[in-house]
Amino acid sequence: MHVEKNQIDAHNQQLLKQHKRQFEFVAENIPGVEKVLEKLVAFQVAIPSWALGTGGTRFGRFPGGGEPRSLEEKIEDVGLLHALNKSSGAISLHIPWDIPSNAKAIRSLAAQHGLRFDAVNSNTFQDQPGQKLSYKFGSLQHTDTAVRRQAIDHNIEVIKHGMELGSDAITVWLSDGSCFPGQLNFRKAFQRTLEGLQEIYAALPDNWKLFVEYKAFEPNFYSMTVGDWGQSLLYATKLGPKAYTLVDLGHHLPNANIEQIVALLLSEGKLGGFHFNDSKYGDDDLTVGSINPYQLFLIFNELVEGMDARGMNHTSDLGWMIDASHNVKDPLEDLLQSVEAIKIAYAQALLVDTPSLAAAQEANDVVKAQEILQQAYRTDVRPLVAEARLRAGAALQPIQLFRDLRVREQLIKERGEKAVATGL
């Protein structure tokens, strides 16, 4: 299933008059609106291969039909999203769920859809069929050298797959940790994990980055061996200049000040990338911006301020990826919503009057500082984001067009009711 240019044009034509009116109304009050639009057009968010099927909980999974059955179909789905919003121009693969049998063919298929390969992800949190040794008691932290060896080798293999696809980063998320007091010697677990990461790091090509992702709890509930940004930063610092901390929004304890974490990691030059999602309780993996859009804006405000302070390129100097998956929505519609929420928060952050904010901060004018942030946050930037889409050749209303074209029905017709994507 492909979305054709003439279908997008026809859709946009219908909405154009109303859109223009809304856009001009907002644009009038935004100094440098053209620069904002350029940045919005350039900004791309990678789609993870595991978010294209209906997710599940440990209690059940309710597939919606027409899910991608192969890596080729996953690329086709991301291509669909990218055709609709021109903001999803990258895919992040998970090995071993998405091992490419013919890397060259996969690469050219992705290129046909205008997609590049974002960070590749390793998996030592599950035992795969036929796997020799178990990760039940961890992978890189394991007491048995042979298990550690197996986990290191797997990561090095993931790097090789990534190289063949033109990716330039690996994300390592470890579920290592302990469920009960006394189970683990923290110091030894840290040391073993560090040594494992050092071997993986040594296998990185020169232009690659290694992202160390942390998570506060789950699947281990007493300790996690990479449990917070402090531990991740410690590993990344010891590893060297190609290692960075990766922030997944759902991987913190409740009420953590993520925007402050982001600001400090950025100023240390150690923020590598992002996994976007939203949550109310823990690692809920809900649609980005669905629960706490103000927090998302505050995070983007720190990102924009911090990247500008270091002269970084917003689009390419950090890895931007969605990491969400859940039970009750069409996964493609959900991803369109998530990308839209990210671009809205980014657009709002671009509107912050930074010089005035800095002056208010220096003068300890608390009220003014808050007003400046909220002025940006309370601006309805949706017409700006839509205008950026229009200029990029995407749909003014991606979800509406997805529904009007009956994309899901088409996919079910092609792939069947019972097609279930590999992944979580």
Ligand SMILES: [Mn+2]
């Ligand atoms: Mn993640």
